[in-house]
Amino acid sequence: MTAETVIGAVGKQAEFRTCQYTGLKVDVAAQTLIKANAVAAVVFLLIGGLLGLSVALTRWPAVHLLPAEWFYLALTGHGANVLLFWIIFFEIAVLYFASAVLLNCRIAAPKFAWLGFILMIVGALLTNYAVLQGDSSVMFTSYPPMQAAPNFYLGLILFAVGALIGCVIFFATLVIAKEERTYEGSVPLVTFGAITAAIIAVFTIASGAVILIPTWLWSLGLISNIDPLMYKLVWWAMGHSTQQINVSAHVSIWYLTAALLLGAKPLSEKVSRTAFFMYILFLQLASAHHLLAEPGLDSSWKIVNTSYMMYLAVLGSMVHGLTVPGAIEAAQRKNGYTKGVFEWLRKAPWGNPAFSGMFLSLVMFGFIGGISGVVLGTEQLNVLMHNTLYVPGHFHGTVVTGTTLAFMGGTYLVLPLIFQREIIWPKLAKLQPYLFGIGAAGISLFMMGAGTLGVPRRHWDITFSDAPIAFAHSAGAFLMMGLNGISAILAALGGAIYVIVVVGTVLFGKKIVGGHKLTFPLHSGGGAAVSHYGSEGAVKLPGTIILITIFFVSFVLYYFINWKYLSELWLFH
Amino acid sequence: MSTLEPVPSSERVPTMQRILDNTFLLLFLGVTIPTVLYILWGVMELVSIPLAK
Amino acid sequence: MAVFPPKERIWWNEPIERVELIWIGVAFLWGLFMFGFMITWHFIGQQNLNKEAYRIAPSVYETKVEEFAKKYQVREEQGVPVVKPPAGADVYILGRLWQWWPVLELEKGTSYRIHLSTIDWMHGFSLQPVNINISAYPGYEHVFTLTPTESGEFGIVCNEFCGIGHHTMTGKIYVKDQKQAEVNQRLVAER
Numbered sequence: 050m051t052a053e054t055v056i057g058a059v060g061k062q063a064e065f066r067t068c069q070y071t072g073l074k075v076d077v078a079a080q081t082l083i084k085a086n087a088v089a090a091v092v093f094l095l096i097g098g099l100l101g102l103s104v105a106l107t108r109w110p111a112v113h114l115l116p117a118e119w120f121y122l123a124l125t126g127h128g129a130n131v132l133l134f135w136i137i138f139f140e141i142a143v144l145y146f147a148s149a150v151l152l153n154c155r156i157a158a159p160k161f162a163w164l165g166f167i168l169m170i171v172g173a174l175l176t177n178y179a180v181l182q183g184d185s186s187v188m189f190t191s192y193p194p195m196q197a198a199p200n201f202y203l204g205l206i207l208f209a210v211g212a213l214i215g216c217v218i219f220f221a222t223l224v225i226a227k228e229e230r231t232y233e234g235s236v237p238l239v240t241f242g243a244i245t246a247a248i249i250a251v252f253t254i255a256s257g258a259v260i261l262i263p264t265w266l267w268s269l270g271l272i273s274n275i276d277p278l279m280y281k282l283v284w285w286a287m288g289h290s291t292q293q294i295n296v297s298a299h300v301s302i303w304y305l306t307a308a309l310l311l312g313a314k315p316l317s318e319k320v321s322r323t324a325f326f327m328y329i330l331f332l333q334l335a336s337a338h339h340l341l342a343e344p345g346l347d348s349s350w351k352i353v354n355t356s357y358m359m360y361l362a363v364l365g366s367m368v369h370g371l372t373v374p375g376a377i378e379a380a381q382r383k384n385g386y387t388k389g390v391f392e393w394l395r396k397a398p399w400g401n402p403a404f405s406g407m408f409l410s411l412v413m414f415g416f417i418g419g420i421s422g423v424v425l426g427t428e429q430l431n432v433l434m435h436n437t438l439y440v441p442g443h444f445h446g447t448v449v450t451g452t453t454l455a456f457m458g459g460t461y462l463v464l465p466l467i468f469q470r471e472i473i474w475p476k477l478a479k480l481q482p483y484l485f486g487i488g489a490a491g492i493s494l495f496m497m498g499a500g501t502l503g504v505p506r507r508h509w510d511i512t513f514s515d516a517p518i519a520f521a522h523s524a525g526a527f528l529m530m531g532l533n534g535i536s537a538i539l540a541a542l543g544g545a546i547y548v549i550v551v552v553g554t555v556l557f558g559k560k561i562v563g564g565h566k567l568t569f570p571l572h573s574g575g576g577a578a579v580s581h582y583g584s585e586g587a588v589k590l591p592g593t594i595i596l597i598t599i600f601f602v603s604f605v606l607y608y609f610i611n612w613k614y615l616s617e618l619w620l621f622h
Numbered sequence: 623m624s625t626l627e628p629v630p631s632s633e634r635v636p637t638m639q640r641i642l643d644n645t646f647l648l649l650f651l652g653v654t655i656p657t658v659l660y661i662l663w664g665v666m667e668l669v670s671i672p673l674a675k
Numbered sequence: 676m677a678v679f680p681p682k683e684r685i686w687w688n689e690p691i692e693r694v695e696l697i698w699i700g701v702a703f704l705w706g707l708f709m710f711g712f713m714i715t716w717h718f719i720g721q722q723n724l725n726k727e728a729y730r731i732a733p734s735v736y737e738t739k740v741e742e743f744a745k746k747y748q749v750r751e752e753q754g755v756p757v758v759k760p761p762a763g764a765d766v767y768i769l770g771r772l773w774q775w776w777p778v779l780e781l782e783k784g785t786s787y788r789i790h791l792s793t794i795d796w797m798h799g800f801s802l803q804p805v806n807i808n809i810s811a812y813p814g815y816e817h818v819f820t821l822t823p824t825e826s827g828e829f830g831i832v833c834n835e836f837c838g839i840g841h842h843t844m845t846g847k848i849y850v851k852d853q854k855q856a857e858v859n860q861r862l863v864a865e866r
Binding site: 117118188192276278281316318319341342344345346347352355359360361363367368371372375429432433434435437501503505506507509511513515519520522523582586588593594601604605608615618619620621622 | 698710714809812839844845
Binding site for chain 2: 220236290334336346
């Protein structure tokens with residue numbers, strides 16, 4: 050297959066610049082596309098974040114900010130804006146970076162990429178418009194027979210088509226890089242992670258098309274009926290898989306950040322790539338996590354799918370959980386921090402928001418999002434938490450403390466390297482990942498706590514004040530919701546600082562010229578580490594071994610505690 | 623990407639490495655496996671739910 | 676920057692570090708255990724959700740529930756019938772905008788065949804504070820056996836978004852302990 054067959058005739062010669070910090074050749078067209086997608090991402094993060102704050106403040110019983118109608122509207126908008134728009138725009142930027150920039154290649158068909166970008170923007174605006182009109186408060190999942198305005202579905206479809214174009218551009222760029230021999234041998238690990246994300250994205254978008262197009266036609270009155278159970282099955286092939294794109298993308302960013310900041314190389318290419326390979330094969334099966342309390346599905350289907358085929362994709366994540374800190378420890382030891390077990394970690398660049406964002410994301414994704422995800426996705430344990438606030442608690446652990454924090458950290462690399470602007474207010478930027486991380490961790494943990502106490506998700510009033518048959522949650526549940534509100538304020542503060550720093554830097558940051566010393570410097574070998582492959586080789590990693598041991602013990606304990614809870618329930622079969 | 627570059631050394635690239643280097647094979651696997659195991663199997667489960675007596 | 680030819684073209688044959696190898700082994704076995712434990716719980720556990728389900732027109736289901744309620748109604752609470760089915764009976768629960776209907780009175784330690792469905796939107800059956808959570812669909816009748824293991828007054832809330840009145844959607848299950856009641860009665864009589 051040649052590049053021509055994929056993208057048509059090659060246009061005029063692309064224009065490149067060479068990055069003074071990494072030595073990478075950057076296609077200017079790709080750079081502009083990355084900028085556009087990153088800016089769009091931040092705008093939708095701002096919208097979605099504000100809506101999220103209003104949701105959390107309404108759930109805080111003492112504040113109870115919004116009336117019911119507005120609460121459900123805000124919740125629908127929050128989901129669409131942050132879970133889809135912010136994250137996918139950023140991911141498209143990551144895809145372009147990992148293909149064109151890391152492979153020193155021109156981007157395929159930039160005009161076509163712009164078409165994709167415009168479709169995504171139009172789609173996102175259309176869906177937001179439908180939500181704000183007030184007749185599409187159907188939640189992000191839009192389960193039928195509840196119906197939204199046709200524009201709600203149409204917006205999502207346009208957005209998905211645009212994102213699919215982004216994936217096609219990514220694959221086409223890989224083909225060009227191969228054809229034009231801009232790299233030799235295998236692609237770098239970060240690009241391999243991006244390939245994983247793009248593959249999952251293709252499955253995700255295809256599933257979305259299969260279910261959203263008929264649903265759109267149904268909302269127009271052209272189809273009489275959408276089966277709610279069938280809808281839920283296929284919808285989650287999209288809904289959950291979008292989150293698996295995130296996992297692949299943010300794990301790639303972990304490797305990227307470790308390479309650029311510390312010169313870290315993977316311990317073993319074979320192991321890290323095989324871990325991504327497990328994602329490609331099995332991660333998407335976890336869509337079944339949402340169908341464990343449903344009628345009519347056989348346990349064999351539930352078990353095979355919910356376990357990502359015998360937990361082989363979890364194995365992938367657990368491997369990254371070792372190899373990422375392991376690679377950091379190995380690199381830091383090579384950088385001279387060899388004293389004791391943890392000098393490498395203590396002397397890590399904690400003042401660099403790219404590093405702190407990345408490392409907090411790694412730790413919290415594992416401990417909060419990862420463990421709770423496996424427990425929630427266990428066939429029988431699911432009944433304890435299905436549709437309670439535990440579910441948003443879990444996925445705020447993955448998508449917010451995991452993906453969003455990693456993307457925020459990554460932004461502090463994109464600003465100087467792609468926008469070529471020096472970060473303004475570095476002191477504020479230093480603080481940002483901690484503030485946001487702690488807030489998001491609180492949101493996640495307190496919602497899980499409330500869910501464990503039975504508080505339902507997507508619920509305006511846990512006092513049930515208007516219910517004809519009274520019901521009251523325990524005092525503990527109210528405490529959890531209050532703490533959740535306070536955490537949301539912290540996270541919103543962290544999010545606001547992020548937006549201010551990014552917008553301020555893009556607009557007013559000092560232009561970076563030749564010979565400029567970065568406020569948050571890269572490792573001298575960072576560029577080579579990130580754009581090549583090669584294993585670190587034999588090293589001793591006592592610190593990492595301790596970290597993963599703590600992780601494993603927490604995992605096992607929490608897993609069995611939940612089985613104990615389950616065994617005390619009423620009996621059912 | 624499916625064609626293999628000639629290897630500079632005389633060493634043959636191991637099969638697993640060639641699979642992992644083959645983006646479009648990976649794309650095929652990554653779409654087919656969940657489509658069969660999750661969607662098709664799941665849809666079959668749902669359509670085989672009997673009518674109420 | 677020149678594109679350096681990679682030092683090692685073949686990375687698949689590189690040896691894996693010992694720590695990685697051990698961790699892969701531990702993680703793999705743990706995964707295998709968790710996988711096996713889900714299967715095992717079907718044999719040793721008392722909490723496994725039945726897949727038994729039927730397609731049913733919502734109106735037909737509604738009629739079934741109404742007949743059931745009429746047959747076993749013992750009293751009324753806030754306009755909702757309180758229904759006390761005999762041990763082992765088929766029990767029908769209906770979710771609709773915005774209530775779980777009817778109120779049930781069950782016996783501790785007795786098994787019932789619960790039928791669960793809705794007639795409008797999707798709803799989420801959430802038994803509190805026990806915390807048993809099951810999705811309910813219009814058009815699908817889900818059947819499972821339930822045995823209360825504690826007595827008292829339990830709430831059912833809805834945990835699937837079902838419109839503006841979602842937060843007012845509740846229901847109730849009373850669980851009576853017949854044996855305990857008899858013992859108490861005897862104690863009172865003896866006194």
